[in-house]
Each structure stands twice: as structure tokens, then as C-alpha cells.
Amino acid sequence: MPAYALAHLHDPQVNEDILIYLERIQATLEPFGGRFVVHGPAVTVLEGEWPGSLVILEFPDREQAQGWYESRAYQEILPLRTRHIGGSAIIFDGVPPGFQPGQKAAALRAQAAG
Template identity: 30%
Template sequence: MAKGYWIAMVDIADMAGYQKYIAANKAVFEKFGGRFLVRNGEKTVVEGNPRSRVVVIEFDSYQRALECYRSPDYQALIALRAPCSEADLVVIEGYE
């Protein structure tokens, strides 16, 4: 079974508010088996216009990745994230 991934690119307008989202999201991702593979860090943009923060989270399956996003737990987190940031997020099936 192919793994599932969240790939997010985020611009943060209010870091103090975003820190509340970061503090709260750990428990939700752990509940659904999400593991951070990339959580920003040094980067070089070689093509395109990504946002300032790049995050990649791995799940055991594409279905599990979708379940996490659609869960009431994560939907509540969006209320923390949305007022202080702008994001592009895709849930994608991995390649086997």
C-alpha cells in the first residue's frame, strides 16, 4: 500500500498565533500516524514561487492522510492556523 503525504507551503503573518497551531498539531498528527519529513529548514528555490515555509508529513496510507485532514481534530486546528497564515496544502498518494 502506498503511503500518503501532506505537502504544505505556508506564509505566516503572525508567528505568535502560528506557534499555537504548531503546539496543538503534534497530538493530532500522532493520533493519525503522521511523521514530519520536512518542517521548513534551509532551502534554495530553483524554480517557481513557493511560500516561505515548506512542510511534508508522511502517513501510512493516502487514506489515513485524508482521514487526518478531514477529522474534527484537524478541522479545529485550521481555526488556529487560518487567521495567522496563508497555506497551499495537498494530500497526495506516494509512489511505490
């Protein structure tokens, strides 16, 4: 099942460190099968507030996503971003093939009924 790394970045500031980070990050993803799915698009806010920028990376599974984040290659360049851009980063699993939200609702109802 694919896994994703999501970063919600606040107040991005473009400077030399950020440019170096952008130039080097792809090489850190490749050994883990990672790829960019979303990188800083313009968004249409439908509910609430959305300050900042969004980045989503896809990996073959959670183990590969975690391995990438903890890798020496990525940890070496991470401070280039974190010194200049605040935000949050998470890793999460995608849904399996054939996922049906109605089935999830039924399971939750059954669980609540105890």
C-alpha cells in the same frame, strides 16, 4: 503506499495562535500514523520562485492522511493557522517500492501511441 500532506505556506507570522497550533498538532497526527518529514527548512531555489515555507507530513496511506485532515481534532486547531498564514495544502500518494521513471515514460509513450 505512503501518502503525504504538503503545505506551502506564505508569510508565516509567529504569534500566540501559531504557537498553540504547533503545540497541539502532533497529538492530531498520532492516531493516523502521521509524522513530520519537513517543517520550514531553509531552501535553495534552483528554478522559479519560492516564497514562503514548506511542511510535509507522511502517513501510512491516503486514507489516513485524509482522515487526519478531516478529523475533529485537526479541524479544531486549523483556524489557528489559517487566520494568520496563507497558503495551499494538498494530499498526494508517494511512489510504490521499486518505482522506475523509465517505466513510467514507456507507459506514457504507449498511451500516446494509442
